[in-house]
Every structure is written in structure tokens, then in C-alpha cells.
Amino acid sequence: MYRLYWNKDTGAFAPDVVLRLAGVPCERIRIDHLQGEHRRPDYLRLNPMGEVPTLVLPDGTVLTESAAMLLHLVDAHPQAGLAPPPGSADRARFDRWLLFMAVNLYGAALRQFHPERYTTDPAGAPGVKEVADRAVDRCWALIADALDPGPLLLGDQMTAADLYLLMLLTWYDFREEMPPLGTAWDRMLANPVVAETWAQYFD
Ligand SMILES: N[C@@H](CCC(=O)N[C@@H](CS)C(=O)NCC(=O)O)C(=O)O
Known part of the structure; x- marks a missing residue:
């Protein structure tokens, strides 16, 4: 059985919702x-x-990095239909946006939320945050562009990359400023498994 170490309001939401949508048994340790x-x-x-x-x-292999967890789960449980087949052009787009969010957006978010961790000079923290603010805004603008024509990153099919996006969007509620983000949000939360998991993590 899988074992997921999780907490509310964390990136554990993404692998957890994928496990639930795939119908895979999992022990959860908070x-x-x-x-x-x-x-x-x-x-x-x-x-x-x-x-x-x-x-x-289940075999005891330990995975860190939420994006790596999603990449493994979508391939280990293809029947869930949460990613295009490996080697396809759509899969390349899926990988691109998942890694874009994990590296650029999540990374900038950490610098924005914890700027003091990224400088040895306490007086430098506001500057770190200012640059991170700009990087976050730029990343969200690129993601909103990627949602055209939408409604989700790869069109109609909800993938694990969209669910990763939902996790980040919960921390940055830009739905009013960028309507494509709101459309994607509504689409995902219309799924009862997604809605139930989201409520456990973020309500
Ligand atoms: N790259 C990691 C980042 C995980 C991460 O930053 N988790 C946060 C919670 S969302 C955390 O554990 N923070 C504890 C800390 O930084 O002290 C991943 O994607 O899994």
C-alpha cells in the first residue's frame, strides 16, 4: 500500500487527490x-x-518532490486517465507545465513566503520578496495564457498538472484578475472527489 505523509494546506493535496481519483489504497500519516x-x-x-x-x-521506495510523485502516479495508474501517454506530444505539454509550475512558480512562491531564507542579510529580505513578487505574477500570466483555449491546460481532459495548478491557485486566488483561472478552478471543483479532497486540505 502507498503511504502519504501529509498536512492540511500543503502540497500533499496534489498527490493525494491523484491517489483518490485513481482509486488506489493509501495510508495517510499527518x-x-x-x-x-x-x-x-x-x-x-x-x-x-x-x-x-x-x-x-508499495515496495518501500521513498519519493520526495510533489511533481515527481504525480509523474510516477499517472504512469503507474494509467487507467485513471490523469496524463496523456508517455512519448506523446500531449504528454510533452503535460510535463512542460507540471515542471514549469514546480520549478518556477512553487520556487518563486517559497521565496515570496519566506524571503529571509534566501539572503544572509536580514535587510535584503524585502528585495528578495520584491523580485519574487514579480516572478510569481509573470508565472501566473504565462499559466493564464496556457489556459487558452482551455478550459484546462490540455483542453477538456483534467490531468494531474491541472490538479497541481489547483493547489497553487488555492494559495494565490487570482480568479477575478485572470478569468481563465476561474474557469479551470470551477471545472476541477465540479468533480466530487476533487471537491471533497480540496475541502479536507484547504477549508
Ligand atoms: N519541492 C517540494 C516543496 C515542498 C514544500 O515546500 N513543502 C512545504 C509545505 S507546502 C514544507 O514542508 N515546508 C516546511 C518548511 O519549509 O519548513 C515539493 O514539491 O514537494
Whole structure:
């Protein structure tokens, strides 16, 4: 069985909703990172960066990095239909946007939320945040463009990349400023499994 280390309001939402949509049994272990549980030695042995989520595969393989978890799950459970087949042009687009969000947007979000971690000079933190603010805005504009014609990143089919997008969009509610984001949001939350999982993580 899979084992997912998760907490509310974290990136664990993305692998969790994919596991649920795939109908795959999974044990869930809560790691309260706000209480410092992600710094416990037993958790650091699994996830040396001390981050949530961590996914342990049925054979014991440990995965960190939420995007890597999605890439594994969509291929291990193709019947869920949450990614185009490997090697197809649509799969290349899927990989592109998933990695774009994981590297550029998630990365800029961390610099924006925790600028003090990215400078040795406390007085430099506001500058780090200002540059991160710009990077975040630019990333969202590119994602809104990628949702044309939409309604989702690859058209009509909801993929794991869209669900990753939903997780990030929950932290940045740009639905009014960028209507394609609102359309994608409504489309995903119309799925009852997505809505139920979202409510457990973010309500
Ligand atoms: N690259 C990692 C980032 C994970 C991450 O930053 N998780 C946050 C919660 S959403 C965390 O554990 N933060 C704890 C900390 O930074 O102290 C991934 O995509 O899984």
C-alpha cells in the first residue's frame, strides 16, 4: 500500500487527490509541520529536506518532490486517465507545465513566503520578496495564457498538472484578475472527489 505523509494546506493535496481519483489504497500519516514534526529525525530520514509531502510506494521506495510523485502516479495508474501517454506530444505539454509550475512558480512562491531564507542579510529580505513578487505574477500570466483555449491546460481532459495548478491557485486566488483561472478552478471543483479532497486540505 502507498503511504502519504501529509498536512492540511500543503502540497500533499496534489498527490493525494491523484491517489483518490485513481482509486488506489493509501495510508495517510499527518505531519504537523507548523508544530515542527517535519524536523523529527525519523521524518528527516525519509525527507532530508524536511518538507511535506513524502510518498512511500508499495515496495518501500521513498519519493520526495510533489511533481515527481504525480509523474510516477499517472504512469503507474494509467487507467485513471490523469496524463496523456508517455512519448506523446500531449504528454510533452503535460510535463512542460507540471515542471514549469514546480520549478518556477512553487520556487518563486517559497521565496515570496519566506524571503529571509534566501539572503544572509536580514535587510535584503524585502528585495528578495520584491523580485519574487514579480516572478510569481509573470508565472501566473504565462499559466493564464496556457489556459487558452482551455478550459484546462490540455483542453477538456483534467490531468494531474491541472490538479497541481489547483493547489497553487488555492494559495494565490487570482480568479477575478485572470478569468481563465476561474474557469479551470470551477471545472476541477465540479468533480466530487476533487471537491471533497480540496475541502479536507484547504477549508
Ligand atoms: N519541492 C517540494 C516543496 C515542498 C514544500 O515546500 N513543502 C512545504 C509545505 S507546502 C514544507 O514542508 N515546508 C516546511 C518548511 O519549509 O519548513 C515539493 O514539491 O514537494
